[in-house]
Amino acid sequence: MDSNLPVIEGPVCPMPISxxxxxxxxxxxxxxxxxxxxxxxxxxxxxxxxxxxxxxxAILRALxxxxxxxxxxxxxxxxxxxxxxxxxGDIGRLAICGTVNDVSMLGAVPKFLTxxxxxxxxxxxxxxxxxxVSMAEAAEEAGVKIIAADTKVTExxxxxxxxxxxxxxxxxxxxxxxxxxxxxxxxxxxLSGPIGNHGIAVAEARGNLGFRSQIRSDVAPLxxxxxxxxxxxxxxxxxxDPTRGGLATTLVExxxxxxxxxxxxxxxxxxxxxxxSACDMLGLDPLYMANEGKLIVIVPSGSAELAMExxxxxxxxxQAVKIGEVESxxxxxxxxxxxxxxTRHLDMLAGEMLPRIC
Amino acid sequence: xxTGKVSPNTIRQTRAVMDEIHRITTRxxxxxxxxxxxxxxxxxxxxxxxxxxxxxxxxxxGCPVCVTSLELxxxxxxIASQPGVxxxxxxxxxxxxxxxxxxxxxxxxxxxxxxxxxxxxxxxxAKENPDKQVVFFAVGFETTVPAIAxxxxxxxxxxxxxxxxxxxxxxxxxxxxxxxxxxENRVNAFLGAGHVCAIMGYWEYEPIAAKYHTPIVVTGFDPxxxxxxxxxxxxxxxxxxxxxxxxxxxYVTREGNxxxxxxxxxxxxxxxxQWRGIGLxxxxxxxxxxxxxxxxxxxxxxxxxxxxxxxxxxIAGSVLRGVAKPIDCPAFASQCTPSNPLGAPMVSxxxxxxxxYRYHKVN
Numbered sequence: 001m002d003s004n005l006p007v008i009e010g011p012v013c014p015m016p017i018s019x020x021x022x023x024x025x026x027x028x029x030x031x032x033x034x035x036x037x038x039x040x041x042x043x044x045x046x047x048x049x050x051x052x053x054x055x056x057x058a059i060l061r062a063l064x065x066x067x068x069x070x071x072x073x074x075x076x077x078x079x080x081x082x083x084x085x086x087x088x089g090d091i092g093r094l095a096i097c098g099t100v101n102d103v104s105m106l107g108a109v110p111k112f113l114t115x116x117x118x119x120x121x122x123x124x125x126x127x128x129x130x131x132x133v134s135m136a137e138a139a140e141e142a143g144v145k146i147i148a149a150d151t152k153v154t155e156x157x158x159x160x161x162x163x164x165x166x167x168x169x170x171x172x173x174x175x176x177x178x179x180x181x182x183x184x185x186x187x188x189x190x191l192s193g194p195i196g197n198h199g200i201a202v203a204e205a206r207g208n209l210g211f212r213s214q215i216r217s218d219v220a221p222l223x224x225x226x227x228x229x230x231x232x233x234x235x236x237x238x239x240x241d242p243t244r245g246g247l248a249t250t251l252v253e254x255x256x257x258x259x260x261x262x263x264x265x266x267x268x269x270x271x272x273x274x275x276x277s278a279c280d281m282l283g284l285d286p287l288y289m290a291n292e293g294k295l296i297v298i299v300p301s302g303s304a305e306l307a308m309e310x311x312x313x314x315x316x317x318x319q320a321v322k323i324g325e326v327e328s329x330x331x332x333x334x335x336x337x338x339x340x341x342x343t344r345h346l347d348m349l350a351g352e353m354l355p356r357i358c
Numbered sequence: 359x360x361t362g363k364v365s366p367n368t369i370r371q372t373r374a375v376m377d378e379i380h381r382i383t384t385r386x387x388x389x390x391x392x393x394x395x396x397x398x399x400x401x402x403x404x405x406x407x408x409x410x411x412x413x414x415x416x417x418x419x420g421c422p423v424c425v426t427s428l429e430l431x432x433x434x435x436x437i438a439s440q441p442g443v444x445x446x447x448x449x450x451x452x453x454x455x456x457x458x459x460x461x462x463x464x465x466x467x468x469x470x471x472x473x474x475x476x477x478x479x480x481x482x483x484a485k486e487n488p489d490k491q492v493v494f495f496a497v498g499f500e501t502t503v504p505a506i507a508x509x510x511x512x513x514x515x516x517x518x519x520x521x522x523x524x525x526x527x528x529x530x531x532x533x534x535x536x537x538x539x540x541x542e543n544r545v546n547a548f549l550g551a552g553h554v555c556a557i558m559g560y561w562e563y564e565p566i567a568a569k570y571h572t573p574i575v576v577t578g579f580d581p582x583x584x585x586x587x588x589x590x591x592x593x594x595x596x597x598x599x600x601x602x603x604x605x606x607x608x609y610v611t612r613e614g615n616x617x618x619x620x621x622x623x624x625x626x627x628x629x630x631x632q633w634r635g636i637g638l639x640x641x642x643x644x645x646x647x648x649x650x651x652x653x654x655x656x657x658x659x660x661x662x663x664x665x666x667x668x669x670x671x672x673i674a675g676s677v678l679r680g681v682a683k684p685i686d687c688p689a690f691a692s693q694c695t696p697s698n699p700l701g702a703p704m705v706s707x708x709x710x711x712x713x714x715y716r717y718h719k720v721n
Binding site: 208210282283338339340342343344345346347 | 364369372373401402403404405407408449475476581696715716
């Protein structure tokens, strides 16, 4: 026997590292690493009885929580935002609130969410934990549970940090007739607060402002406020959150869906002073900036005062204002009365919002 | 763009100026606002709705995005598509259609195209990416030139070999000459672009007003500024005067910002330039002087341009010359919209077609 050969005393394969501080491709492989990520990270922050069962699917009927006289409401939404963290929120809060709000806009009570996480190899687990904490807080505020979740990992460069897709499930009392098609001539248009903050907060986080603005995103779950509103004003016609495309695009959509004309008073539309300054400097229009915690309410004129009163009592609706009226007209026009008494026509946002040159 | 920010005082004064315009106007007058920012503000506030019907505002060629030639846009597209290039531009340049694509299209096919708010951001990118060639698309009127000149000087100071600009800047006075010399000209007076004059002053306009017997009033961008500019023009026209007047004295002096002018002259020199829809205007653009020519992306990249063709439907040329209004175009708001622009004036918020589309008069 050649004495130069090493003596083999046992297995020589190095043990795989199981404690990573970044996402590695193995976190998506379905094996030990995936399980440790689920148990030590996802369940730690988002866990509940249903999710922790660890089955391939969640059974809701077993909970007997679903009232028989209600209709089921489902909405799904994918969330990508750059950067993932911005003043006032992050992708986690956005992923909860975005879907909770979509379900709420039909007058429904959101109850459950499912979430899919697309992670890029190399993503810091500390950042993931920060985002999950924020999701857990937003879910608690909204009173929703995450009942199913999935994780996939892409190779580095094949995605961008983290994408989150959420599906919301809730129920709605069939007596409500809330829809973008329900605006009627004579209705009053109410906005829950100032616009443009989210869009500017994200632009600032991207480093596009070139200065610090102290503007925070308004990202918030609106289901508490919509529930209170519908208790007080069950004959509400339209609820809509003016997200991408902003207030103008959303109102054009409603005007088209309801085949009416909507006329706004420009002076009554609230825009925070620093948001307006930032928009002016960048050549952007607050009417087209994204919001993630604002509500458009369209109600019969007789219910407008009660709706205003109810919104103003809610923390997210304290600055609610009446901004316009619905008029007859079948071509889906959005008109804006300027402070000079002239009228201009507003259209949907075309493509990406681009800053002007001069 | 300026939701609700007009003060009650401004509204009252603007109305009073409008009343005065109604009182003194006896004949039809055509007044051209040169600057796209003014077109935008006029239509945003609906000022045209407050004017007497015989005061006709003509929208001039003052949108830098609109007048950038197809050839330069194709050049930009080709440079952007080369490997190892980061192509930077002001935002609204990205959607201007070339003959077959725009810069967004190039980006979707893999080009690294980014929009920046300042040419200095492009210099920063060049510093951070020494293995890439960073190119800035230098568009704009005299307003953007000082910042572009400063970026070239800064890149020179940093010794950056990977920063260059694609010069496309244009100048206002040669365009005014071209419009006034045209046999189709209907312009009786000009609103001068306030922010251009803040840099360049208005001494260059004095020989133009004298030569063509055409009043020019340096005008700002608020409703009251614009109303005052129109009033001062109408007054001159009614009285038979043709002078250069300054309705924007809080920002503009006759001489302008001489430090900025000095920096522009150090880096740039006037060159002949093609204007989209108008044609070649002598000495109407800015090119890099010999000493700075190594910052010229046009010579750094080998570009072969094929035959270029504009959309046959688009009447952008007539719109930019002030001969036609956007609504005269058969494609307006049908085949040509801001989401699917056939011509450049539909792209930028400053473009006359886009401004009309977004805010067009409600009858």
